[in-house]
Amino acid sequence: MKYTPINNKLFTKNRKKFASQMKPNSLAIFNSNDIYPISADSTLPFQQHRDIFYLSGVDQEESILVIFPDCPKEKYREILFLKETNAHIAVWEGEKLTKEKAFETSGIKTVYWLQDMEKILFEIMTQCDTVYINTNEHYRANVEVETREDRFTKWLKEKYPAHAVAKSNPVLQRLRSVKETIEIELIQNACNITEKGFKRVLNFVKPGVMEYEIEAEFMHEFLRNRSKGFAYTPIIASGNNANVLHYIENNQQCKTGDLILMDVGAEYANYASDMTRTIPVSGRFSERQKTVYNAVLRVKKEATKMLVPGTMWEDYHIEVGKLMTSELISLGLLDKADVQNENPDWPAYKKYFMHGTSHHMGLDTHDYGILTEPMAANMVFTVEPGIYIPDEGFGIRLEDDMVIQENGAPVNLMKNIPIEIDEIESLMHS
Structure with a gap:
């Protein structure tokens, strides 16, 4: 091993x-x-x-x-x-x-x-x-x-x-x-390896690179840090490919002006990490891309605050849906009539955000956990809202791995992985 x-x-x-x-x-x-x-x-x-x-x-x-x-x-x-x-x-x-x-x-x-x-x-x-x-x-x-x-x-x-x-x-x-301290340390190690891969990629991406070349850069960094490789099949989705939730072909060229959605994570000692970042091929976001990106980031930050002991998974997703609905109205993607006339079984926001926000993570990327029981301290959850707009040719998802605490806000195991627009743009131009 x-x-x-x-x-x-x-x-x-x-x-x-x-x-x-x-x-x-x-x-x-x-x-x-x-x-x-x-x-x-x-x-x-x-x-x-x-x-x-x-x-x-x-x-x-x-x-x-x-x-x-x-x-x-x-x-x-x-x-x-x-x-x-x-x-x-x-x-x-x-x-x-x-x-x-x-x-x-x-x-x-x-x-x-x-x-x-x-x-x-x-x-x-x-x-x-x-x-x-x-x-x-x-x-x-x-x-x-x-x-x-x-x-x-x-x-x-x-x-x-x-x-x-x-x-x-x-x-x-x-x-x-519910993870033991040693398990959280192993997951943290996997997240640290993922961080190294992401920072390597920020210095590598430019117009004309192939999605599989980005995948190879991640793998290089993972292997040299004692990982077997990816914790799950990686998604390197440029442009409209990001609107295919499980896009894994990773065989297209990254073009000027496009975004790249990268859902990747290193494993370490069989423990998973699970990260998603969305970055600009050219190193700069357009104004529209920034607006949508920051909307996703706001939902992520607010959703993270709800990851506390006692929260019910189903109730949590209802509340995240309300946050996303508000952002989508602000972006002009939904209006109040869409919400008033929505199907309760498939709310209006699901047109642009159709997957769940969080899942257990640990030895399996989608780890064990009983979703009908309340969240508890030392559970590890992802937080991964997204907005997908095929008509505009891009999708944005952002994801970190969080440890629920007995008291207070959850601990972000990916806190050192750049996520703010200014930081990403600065690193891509350094």
Whole structure:
């Protein structure tokens, strides 16, 4: 891994929090992700399942974590099963975790090779009543492939049909949404890397550059700062491309007078950052672009103030909609009749601002969190209002990552990334 070692106290504490929410005499099982094939002998780069990483810090394939707090044998209360490493694997793929290194990484003392899993699992399954399976229940999930976790769950339920089944995901949704101090530091590191990439790009952009060249500048800076790269597929959208919300082709030339909407973020140690900035190709905003830009920025600043404990996500978006409606009227994009005659299920402002303002962020860019429960301290949310005007050939979105505080305003993890017009123009001409 490119990142520096993480203190295993984080993973030990995460397991204790999860175990405290388990039913009496129950165990929970978590699997690594597969390495996904492309064709022939090619594969996608491995990405660890965020849940097993959250609970163990193990960042390699073919790993299984078992948590059994009430197990009669103390050594079986936490178990890691790993792919056995050997000299051949070390030569061809690089070293895998040894049992000693797995303990250093996770804080788990009991580590076995994967071939011992079925035998040991049989022993402990005879001693528990309930088994927690790990399903993907994120509100944005749309999974068509059968995952390693899915296959294991199918096998487990066939092998042990008399056991009661519980779900890990509702527990993890709550736990993962509230970050530990170490996690916030890791996210801050990802944001700092993103900052370096953005400042590099400000000195690079000029009329005639290609969107993919800007993407390459970000990647260069990310890799040289211990990131694997982008936390999600980057959007480098110049001109009217910015009005396609998930534009990822990044293959057009940036032209004089256009704006570039860049929605990018570095990952660090599997933790995400999520930034959007909109900058002028020529280094100067036009007066109309400035007016719209500052409208988006005002909405962002006011929306940020609402990210406090107790705020309900749905109510928050209603209030942000009111702010945006006012700005759009001032810009001449809406009038009072548009608002009076609007469809309550699709308010008038949605013509120019059609997506949500905030989402949880952490190990996943759209991280775990239960949207029907109030915001709480140490949750990390994005704030990302935008105005999209196809008829004028540009769209503007601005986005930072915020940590909700117990008292007072949220902390902006991207406070050092330029966002004011004067600062952006000055840096592009420095």
